[in-house]
Amino acid sequence: MLYPDSLAIHGIYDPLSLAVASHALSPSRRFDLEWKRSAALRMWFLLPGGNSRDLDILEETVERAEELVREVGEVVDGVWDGAKVAEARNLKRFLEGRRDAVKGTVDFGGDTICGQ
DSSP: OBOGGGHHIIIIIHHHHHHHHHHHHOTTSOTTSGGGGOHHHHHHHHHHHHTOOOHHHHHHHHHHHHHHHHHHTSOBTTBOOHHHHHHHHHHHHHHHHHHHHHHTOOOOSSOOBTTO
């Protein structure tokens, strides 16, 4: 259900942010870039996918979140960062809930606008 004031967000900014995030997370992008080693920045780039209503995009986003949980759970230089693991797991649970919510919706051929 969409509110009238949110139509620009869902119609313009959601697809734009998803396109930027998809490009940044693309396997063809260089993984030697510093930001791709940052769990926090990678989580930030997963959020637009979690905002999608497309199940394929949501499934891919959940898979990327699962990968992130595995990677941040590794011991690096003898250090295990439990806070990063907890944040990645929280994001994964959020994305799974979002995916499951979208799976449970019925498509009526368009969005319902509140008050109409």
